[in-house]
Amino acid sequence: MDFVLVATSGLIFGSFFNVLVDRLSFGKTILGRSNCESCKHELSWNDLIPVISFILLKGKCRYCKKSFSIQYPLSEVFTSVIFVLTWYLSNYFLLGFVREDLFTHILYLTTSGILIVMLLADLRYQIIPDEMQVALGLIGLVKILYVSYFIGGNNYIGIFTNIWSGIVSGAIVMAPLLLVFLITKGRGMGFGDVKLTFVMGLFLGMWQGLGALYIGFVTGGVVGAILLLLKLGGRKTKIPFGPYLILGFYLMIFFEQEVYLIVSRVYGF
Numbered sequence: 224m225d226f227v228l229v230a231t232s233g234l235i236f237g238s239f240f241n242v243l244v245d246r247l248s249f250g251k252t253i254l255g256r257s258n259c260e261s262c263k264h265e266l267s268w269n270d271l272i273p274v275i276s277f278i279l280l281k282g283k284c285r286y287c288k289k290s291f292s293i294q295y296p297l298s299e300v301f302t303s304v305i306f307v308l309t310w311y312l313s314n315y316f317l318l319g320f321v322r323e324d325l326f327t328h329i330l331y332l333t334t335s336g337i338l339i340v341m342l343l344a345d346l347r348y349q350i351i352p353d354e355m356q357v358a359l360g361l362i363g364l365v366k367i368l369y370v371s372y373f374i375g376g377n378n379y380i381g382i383f384t385n386i387w388s389g390i391v392s393g394a395i396v397m398a399p400l401l402l403v404f405l406i407t408k409g410r411g412m413g414f415g416d417v418k419l420t421f422v423m424g425l426f427l428g429m430w431q432g433l434g435a436l437y438i439g440f441v442t443g444g445v446v447g448a449i450l451l452l453l454k455l456g457g458r459k460t461k462i463p464f465g466p467y468l469i470l471g472f473y474l475m476i477f478f479e480q481e482v483y484l485i486v487s488r489v490y491g492f
């Protein structure tokens with residue numbers, strides 16, 4: 224039952240995320256009905272059922288017959304898969320003491336949802352919307368509050384210390400990319416990536432944040448080298464670093480131990 228509910232919500236949220244990506248990336252309001260990109264005809268509810276509408280309409284607009292991108296249903300399915308995965312993984316990463324901790328599930332589903340919007344926006348438009356950075360930072364603060372107050376039983380001084388240490392962690396994790404950004408005068412990477420590393424450190428803490436950054440460097444480097452060998456994209460193209468950072472972020476939430484194990488095997492310590 225859980226599975227069906229979470230998978231279905233994933234499809235519906237995936238459809239909402241597509242709207243967020245397309246509107247936030249261009250600074251448009253997220254309110255109001257959706258229109259066909261091509262003929263501007265307002266889309267009705269039966270044009271907007273995740274995946275199903277796409278299949279029934281054979282991927283074309285009902286009014287002007289222009290094709291919709293396959294990216295949209297794919298993003299919906301992707302969101303659904305990540306939601307199910309996150310739901311099960313967060314069973315083992317409960318922040319509270321209770322076996323079925325709905326708060327943890329919702330916190331991590333929200334986190335993965337924001338990461339999905341960032342990923343899609345970066346892949347589609349090479350933009351990471353600021354609204355999503357702020358939202359992820361706020362979720363990070365909620366997590367710090369929850370862990371330090373409800374689990375750690377900290378008083379106000381303790382909570383303040385934990386928030387401050389989150390901010391310092393953010394600054395430390397951001398430092399390497401900020402340096403690259405300043406040295407290359409912004410030609411090496413976008414400032415969105417730099418901001419994301421700050422949020423990463425705030426949310427994950429210093430060591431996990433640095434781990435996520437490391438995964439970003441390694442996977443981004445490997446893919447970049449392969450693309451260079453295949454002569455796809457010259458050396459002058461900006462490195463799309465965002466998707467790799469987002470991958471690192473997700474892996475460090477749920478696979479921290481496995482990542483440490485692999486890294487220690489590789490370096491032999």
Ligand SMILES: [Zn+2]
Pocket residue numbers: 259260261262263264284285286287288289
């Ligand atoms: Zn149309």
